[in-house]
Amino acid sequence: MAEEIKTELSAEEIWTEEAGEKRSIGVIHIVITALLIGIGFVVGAFGSISFPLGFGVNFFWTGIVVQQVGAIWFGAWGVIAGAIFPFFSNAIAGTPFYVSLAYLPANAIQAFLPAWAFRRFKLDPRMKSGKDYLFLFLAMVVSSIIGALWSVLVVLKGFNLLTADSVPLFIWGWFGGNVVAGVVFNFILLRALSAVVIRTTAFVKKWWA
Amino acid sequence: MNKTLLGYVPNESPIYAVHPFVKLFFLLIVSLFPMFVTAPDWNIGLMFVIIIFMWISRVNMKTLKIYVPVAISMGTIIFISYTVLGGTHPEFELLARVWGINFYWERVRDALVVYFRILPMIFTMVFFLSTSRERDIIVAMRSVKVPFVITYVFAMALRSAGMVLEDFQIVRQAEQARGFDPTGKSLPYKIRQYVMYMIPLFALSLRRSEEFTNALVARGYAFTGEFSKVKRADYILTHYSYKYFDYIFIALIGIAFIALLIFRYGFGYFLVEQSWLMRILHGAVS
Amino acid sequence: MSNVIEINDYSWKYVNTRTPAIEGINLTVEEGNFVGIIGPNGAGKTTLAYSIDGLIPGQYNGIKKGTVEVFGTEVEDYAKGELQQLVGVVFSDPEAQFTAMTVEDELVFGMENIGLTLPEIQERLDWVTELTELSHLLMKPPYEISGGQKQRVALAAVLAMRPKILVLDEPTSMLDPVSRGRIFEVLAKLKAEENNTIIVIEHSLENLIPLADQMVLMADGSILLQDETQAFFQQSKLLLDKGLYPPGAMHFFHELKMKNYYQGKYPLTVAEGIDLLREIKGS
Numbered sequence: 001m002a003e004e005i006k007t008e009l010s011a012e013e014i015w016t017e018e019a020g021e022k023r024s025i026g027v028i029h030i031v032i033t034a035l036l037i038g039i040g041f042v043v044g045a046f047g048s049i050s051f052p053l054g055f056g057v058n059f060f061w062t063g064i065v066v067q068q069v070g071a072i073w074f075g076a077w078g079v080i081a082g083a084i085f086p087f088f089s090n091a092i093a094g095t096p097f098y099v100s101l102a103y104l105p106a107n108a109i110q111a112f113l114p115a116w117a118f119r120r121f122k123l124d125p126r127m128k129s130g131k132d133y134l135f136l137f138l139a140m141v142v143s144s145i146i147g148a149l150w151s152v153l154v155v156l157k158g159f160n161l162l163t164a165d166s167v168p169l170f171i172w173g174w175f176g177g178n179v180v181a182g183v184v185f186n187f188i189l190l191r192a193l194s195a196v197v198i199r200t201t202a203f204v205k206k207w208w209a
Numbered sequence: 210m211n212k213t214l215l216g217y218v219p220n221e222s223p224i225y226a227v228h229p230f231v232k233l234f235f236l237l238i239v240s241l242f243p244m245f246v247t248a249p250d251w252n253i254g255l256m257f258v259i260i261i262f263m264w265i266s267r268v269n270m271k272t273l274k275i276y277v278p279v280a281i282s283m284g285t286i287i288f289i290s291y292t293v294l295g296g297t298h299p300e301f302e303l304l305a306r307v308w309g310i311n312f313y314w315e316r317v318r319d320a321l322v323v324y325f326r327i328l329p330m331i332f333t334m335v336f337f338l339s340t341s342r343e344r345d346i347i348v349a350m351r352s353v354k355v356p357f358v359i360t361y362v363f364a365m366a367l368r369s370a371g372m373v374l375e376d377f378q379i380v381r382q383a384e385q386a387r388g389f390d391p392t393g394k395s396l397p398y399k400i401r402q403y404v405m406y407m408i409p410l411f412a413l414s415l416r417r418s419e420e421f422t423n424a425l426v427a428r429g430y431a432f433t434g435e436f437s438k439v440k441r442a443d444y445i446l447t448h449y450s451y452k453y454f455d456y457i458f459i460a461l462i463g464i465a466f467i468a469l470l471i472f473r474y475g476f477g478y479f480l481v482e483q484s485w486l487m488r489i490l491h492g493a494v495s
Numbered sequence: 496m497s498n499v500i501e502i503n504d505y506s507w508k509y510v511n512t513r514t515p516a517i518e519g520i521n522l523t524v525e526e527g528n529f530v531g532i533i534g535p536n537g538a539g540k541t542t543l544a545y546s547i548d549g550l551i552p553g554q555y556n557g558i559k560k561g562t563v564e565v566f567g568t569e570v571e572d573y574a575k576g577e578l579q580q581l582v583g584v585v586f587s588d589p590e591a592q593f594t595a596m597t598v599e600d601e602l603v604f605g606m607e608n609i610g611l612t613l614p615e616i617q618e619r620l621d622w623v624t625e626l627t628e629l630s631h632l633l634m635k636p637p638y639e640i641s642g643g644q645k646q647r648v649a650l651a652a653v654l655a656m657r658p659k660i661l662v663l664d665e666p667t668s669m670l671d672p673v674s675r676g677r678i679f680e681v682l683a684k685l686k687a688e689e690n691n692t693i694i695v696i697e698h699s700l701e702n703l704i705p706l707a708d709q710m711v712l713m714a715d716g717s718i719l720l721q722d723e724t725q726a727f728f729q730q731s732k733l734l735l736d737k738g739l740y741p742p743g744a745m746h747f748f749h750e751l752k753m754k755n756y757y758q759g760k761y762p763l764t765v766a767e768g769i770d771l772l773r774e775i776k777g778s
Contacts, residue, residue, distance in 0.1 A: 027432050028422040028554065034362045035418050038369025039410070042377070065407065085366075091338075096330030097240040159244075161323055163316070166290035185407055192408045193415070199510070201556055202418060212636075343596045364596065371638075417591060423550050424592035427584040428605035429656060431576035439576075439610035444603045447613060 011124035011132075014198050015205055023209040028202045029077045036074070036081035037088070040066035044089030061177040063089055065185040067107060068140065071115035072125055072190065073197050075204030082111025102155040106147040110178065113143035114186075119206070125194035127187055136190075140182045148174035214338045214346075214367075216272035222340075224266035228455040229345035230352045231462075236337040238462050240330050245473045248484035249325035256325075259332040268339045276335060284324050291320035304494055314495060321490075322481050343367045348449050357441055358432065365421075372417065373410060380409045499660055499692050500524040500547060505561035507542055507551055516542040518716045519561070524694065524709075526659075529686050531703045531724070532696045534713035535738050540696045543713070544664045546570070547694070549578040565660065580609050583658030587665035589645035590638060598640070598648050599633040605656040619655045627651040627681055643674025650681060660692045661685070667699055675699055682706060701742045704728070704763045712737065728761055744768030 017023060044063025063086055071078030086107045090100040117139040118125060123132045152170045156162045162170060197203055210217040211225075218224060224232075239259075243252050263270065292312050301313035343364065350360045384405060394402075431439075472478040481487060502522040508515040517539040524530055532540050545551040546563050549570040563570045570578055586592050595601040602623060606616045624630045627647045632640055637648050646666055653661065663682075667675040679702040685691050686706055697703045710727035712720040714737050720730055728734070731741055731749040740746060744765045751757035757775070762768040 025432065026422075026554065027425050027430060028418065030358065030362060030432050031365065031418045031422045031425065034365030035369045035414055035421075037362070037366035038371075039373050039414055041366065041370045042373045043407075062403065062407075069411075088366075091334055096327060097236065097334055098244065098330075161287070161327070163291050163295050163319075165296040166294035169290070169294060185404060188404050189407060189411060193411055196412070197415065200415070200419070201554060202415070344600070347596070365594075368593075368596070419554075420586065420588065420591035421594075422554060423545070423584075424586065425594060426550060426554055427548055427579055427586075427592070428594060428652065429576045429579040429608035430594075430604075431608070439608065441607045442611060442613045442616055444607060444613060444616050445600060 033077045036070040037085040040085030064178045067111040068114045071111040075207040079111040083108035106150040110143040110147045114139040127191045144178040222267040224340045229349040233349040243326040246479040247481040250486045252325040255329040291316045499526045501564045508558045510556040530694045530709045531707035532711045538713040539716040548582045548584045582660045583653035585663045587668045589649040593637045623651045623655045663695045
């Protein structure tokens with residue numbers, strides 16, 4: 001039979017559509033988006049309440065895992081969810097409505113960059129090589145730097161919530177809170193579950209399907 | 210008692226007479242008020258108004274307790290940000306110098322201004338969360354014709370958040386049944402604990418997503434194609450209708466906002482320089 | 496009676512699995528029939544149910560051979576959402592299939608999806624809540640009611656869409672005997688009053704047998720036996736070989752037959768068994 005089983009997919013194959021393979025947007029992607037928002041809501045609120053620095057900035061923000069791993073697995077749906085859920089998790093943790101709303105671009109970029117790196121450089125989400133670790137780490141660092149700069153300089157300064165002298169503390173807080181939590185959880189979660197996720201219909205090879 | 214997003218509100222609460230859209234409108238508009246007001250007097254006044262609304266709505270005020278640590282931590286951070294990390298400013302009025310740190314009146318004043326801007330925003334959010342059920346939010350969104358897919362994603366997200374919390378309890382009990390006890394353990398141990406929770410939580414949720422998708426498809430829900438364009442009857446909205454007082458509330462909130470903008474930018478009201486509270490405080494500390 | 500389901504040489508293999516979940520099966524179901532499908536775990540029963548509702552291949556990746564026709568049309572040829580108006584599926588885990596915040600919203604969701612008007616929705620809502628005795632639970636969250644009530648909500652939500660074919664995949668596997676009985680009461684009403692074609696995948700034979708017109712035995716992805724209920728259960732040895740224990744009365748008469756104390760047909764229910772014993776005693 002033509003359906004000879006491939007027991008081990010290569011990283012290249014994970015992100016490449018096979019000849020004749022049909023992938024389309026389905027209800028599962030809507031469900032996944034909602035699910036990630038829901039998980040992120042709980043996990044993110046937990047981080048915001050447990051390790052607060054103020055205004056939704058935390059020393060250890062567990063929500064980053066949902067943001068980045070979700071986008072690596074589920075592409076644009078993960079990015080959408082990753083941008084939206086902090087709005088709710090921050091709200092429940094006591095961050096004002098419009099401050100939370102203004103964090104949206106920072107959260108979107110934090111979700112997008114690692115997902116883009118995996119697709120662009122054909123990295124293996126099962127974290128099989130040093131290259132996978134290195135690139136994910138770099139993506140986490142760069143995305144968190146951008147996120148921290150946006151949030152602190154544009155949002156918190158824009159809302160006049162911080163003085164110029166306290167800006168570095170908040171930038172480091174945001175950056176460190178994301179990177180440390182990401183290092184703790186992202187690698188482990190990707191290693192543990194990617195092998196299963198890449199074989200589901202929900203897995204997104206390109207950006208939407 | 211009816212379960213709201215943040216606790217319970219009795220069945221007899223008058224808040225149920227108000228259309229859900231009015232509550233959402235209140236959140237969206239009243240949250241903006243403090244952004245145009247620098248005088249803490251007005252913002253404190255707004256907090257009192259919201260507390261009165263909560264009391265009228267028979268919200269269990271104990272739910273506010275979970276925000277006490279948030280309010281304290283936020284206040285501390287703001288205070289430190291504006292004083293300890295506030296820099297050296299010879300042009301400001303020095304109140305005290307402790308361990309080489311200058312405490313300026315202008316910085317203390319600004320910290321208070323920011324803090325009392327943040328608090329009413331939080332109060333508005335808490336009022337909304339503690340008086341709204343999931344269904345209210347859906348109704349509010351549907352009543353202003355937000356596309357069904359967005360409303361429904363929102364509803365599913367709320368539901369999955371609830372499921373994650375339940376799953377979390379199950380996973381925690383399972384870990385504990387196997388002798389996992391984080392009490393009094395080190396931070397690395399506790400972090401390992403979160404890792405142990407996170408993996409099964411994700412795995413459970415992913416499995417559920419497949420079952421849930423099947424259920425949606427089996428109920429004829431289509432995201433793309435002809436059937437996604439079906440005109441929905443919005444049966445849920447038949448249980449809700451706008452009463453005359455809903456229109457009055459919407460008008461009052463809207464007028465209050467416009468009045469705020471006119472008085473703020475037309476006549477220079479609501480500025481910190483006019484705050485009698487700040488004048489009293491300044492007199493007390495200088 | 497016309498055939499509403501015709502399955503010919505149908506095989507389905509999920510991607511990344513070694514063996515097909517279903518291999519070369521043929522099945523025909525007549526309109527208005529009540530069909531019971533039994534078999535051990537991993538027999539391919541759920542895959543068959545999903546194939547009839549178009550969830551396979553729609554929601555799953557895999558390799559399909561043969562045809563699955565519903566009302567004369569291949570399931571893949573139906574537009575998205577169209578087949579679900581004809582075939583309703585109730586899954587085994589009621590909680591996993593809830594889509595709304597209240598029982599009422601849950602019941603209405605499918606009706607809204609297929610574009611019913613408000614009066615139509617109201618009419619069907621009244622009908623289905625009376626049929627399944629759920630009127631008093633309409634405003635409750637579906638997650639906060641009992642297991643039996645949950646499954647009745649799941650069933651009612653599908654019934655409200657008035658599908659011509661109803662497929663129930665182990666609808667009582669998570670329920671206690673009383674709740675199980677109530678689900679089958681609803682099915683009995685449907686069989687008596689509506690002209691639905693009902694397919695039930697079930698391990699609980701006591702409830703299934705009195706209603707089923709036809710029975711199907713599946714194992715290892717194949718159909719091993721398909722016959723009218725009375726004739727089907729005369730093959731007790733095959734059922735026992737496959738690890739399926741027939742209901743008590745039937746099992747008792749099977750044991751009698753094995754010991755050459757009895758040579759006739761097996762009774763399907765306890766009542767039939769009592770009648771049979773009376774006959775034997777009287778003769």
